[in-house]
Amino acid sequence: MADRDGKIWMDGQMVDWRDAKIHVLTHTLHYGCGAFEGVRAYNTANGTAIFRLEEHTDRLFNSAKILRMKIPFTKEEVNEAQKAVVRENKLESCYLRPLTWIGSQKLGVSPKGNQIHLMVAAWAWGAYLGEEGLKRGIRVKTSSYTRHHVNITMTQAKAVSNYTNSILANMEATDDGYDEALLLDSSGFVSEGAGENIFVIKNGVIYTPDLSAGALNGITRNTVFHIAKDLGLEIVQKRITRDEVYIADEAFFTGTAAEVTPIRELDRIELGSGSRGPITEKIQSAFFDIVGGRNPKYAHWLTKV
Numbered sequence: 155m156a157d158r159d160g161k162i163w164m165d166g167q168m169v170d171w172r173d174a175k176i177h178v179l180t181h182t183l184h185y186g187c188g189a190f191e192g193v194r195a196y197n198t199a200n201g202t203a204i205f206r207l208e209e210h211t212d213r214l215f216n217s218a219k220i221l222r223m224k225i226p227f228t229k230e231e232v233n234e235a236q237k238a239v240v241r242e243n244k245l246e247s248c249y250l251r252p253l254t255w256i257g258s259q260k261l262g263v264s265p266k267g268n269q270i271h272l273m274v275a276a277w278a279w280g281a282y283l284g285e286e287g288l289k290r291g292i293r294v295k296t297s298s299y300t301r302h303h304v305n306i307t308m309t310q311a312k313a314v315s316n317y318t319n320s321i322l323a324n325m326e327a328t329d330d331g332y333d334e335a336l337l338l339d340s341s342g343f344v345s346e347g348a349g350e351n352i353f354v355i356k357n358g359v360i361y362t363p364d365l366s367a368g369a370l371n372g373i374t375r376n377t378v379f380h381i382a383k384d385l386g387l388e389i390v391q392k393r394i395t396r397d398e399v400y401i402a403d404e405a406f407f408t409g410t411a412a413e414v415t416p417i418r419e420l421d422r423i424e425l426g427s428g429s430r431g432p433i434t435e436k437i438q439s440a441f442f443d444i445v446g447g448r449n450p451k452y453a454h455w456l457t458k459v
């Protein structure tokens with residue numbers, strides 16, 4: 155991935171992709187304190203536009219605040235950097251990765267006195283869980299790893315170090331032939347996927363875990379709240395048990411990378427009809443209309459680059 159043409163925004167400068175390097179004694183590399191975002195830009199009838207840019211930047215600043223890191227740029231500068239990266243790399247639709255990290259001035263657990271850095275990269279990235287997964291649904295396995303407890307790591311921060319848990323869960327599930335992992339919280343209730351929020355549907359009502367289950371406050375999750383309201387569907391945030399998923403009529407994951415991906419199986423148990431369910435399909439189609447600029451009600455969520 156490092157060996158490509160293109161530009162990466164690093165600390166206020168556009169740098170050649172191959173030269174966007176950091177020192178091996180970078181604090182974040184050793185201790186994992188850093189924060190990032192995953193953002194998408196879509197090709198719309200009005201040109202390329204970044205979806206919910208301001209909300210992603212707000213979450214990045216909140217993640218940094220939780221981690222006691224002070225980003226040395228304003229939100230406006232970070233928004234401009236993201237737009238510039240998409241333009242500079244001439245991308246029509248893409249994934250964006252802003253990341254803030256602690257520099258290499260000194261090591262030791264305390265990062266006090268170290269410089270805080272920020273970079274933004276962007277590249278073309280199709281359906282995270284596969285085109286086929288978007289249509290047919292994916293196969294998921296309940297992880298043997300527990301999701302973060304809310305007072306061990308900070309679950310509302312999209313923190314670099316939180317992802318070791320996601321990596322372990324995803325590798326375990328994919329090594330066993332599944333597409334993605336579902337993690338339970340420390341009390342055994344459903345939390346989220348390795349990089350996605352989860353929704354289940356039963357008798358026409360949509361359920362999703364409340365954030366006390368340690369799930370990230372997903373921006374796609376919030377988008378689905380709006381879509382459900384528009385479709386006249388009720389969403390209930392509550393504690394969900396693993397077996398409630400087994401007997402759900404439908405289930406789906408949401409995420410910037412995963413978009414709206416149906417789940418057709420959990421732990422080899424077919425959910426509902428074992429394919430993309432009708433309510434999931436409606437929500438997915440409304441989602442792609444919004445990100446594609448085909449729903450004027452949400453035009454304000456699309457920032458032209």
Ligand code: PMP
Pocket residue numbers: 192320346347348349350351369370371372373374375408409410411
């Ligand atoms: N949970 C986790 C652990 C994630 O990594 C993501 C992806 N950012 C999500 C949920 C979904 O969040 P969003 O919809 O904001 O991308």
